[in-house]
Amino acid sequence: MIFFKSLGRRFRILGKLFQFLWKIRMWWMIPLIVVILLFALIIIFGQSSAIAPFIYTLF
Numbered sequence: 001m002i003f004f005k006s007l008g009r010r011f012r013i014l015g016k017l018f019q020f021l022w023k024i025r026m027w028w029m030i031p032l033i034v035v036i037l038l039f040a041l042i043i044i045f046g047q048s049s050a051i052a053p054f055i056y057t058l059f
Helices: 002-023 027-047 052-058
Strands: none
Touching: 002 027
């Protein structure tokens, strides 16, 4: 349960970041942040999983 609560807080922070960027008319930064987050997820999950050899070939 604690894991899901902390996960919800993290997504809430991302939601507020996107709301802020939309409010100050910097919506063009949203795709940049999404791509950076996707690369971070690939790196984090690729370090200790069975897909690490496949991710290595991508970079």
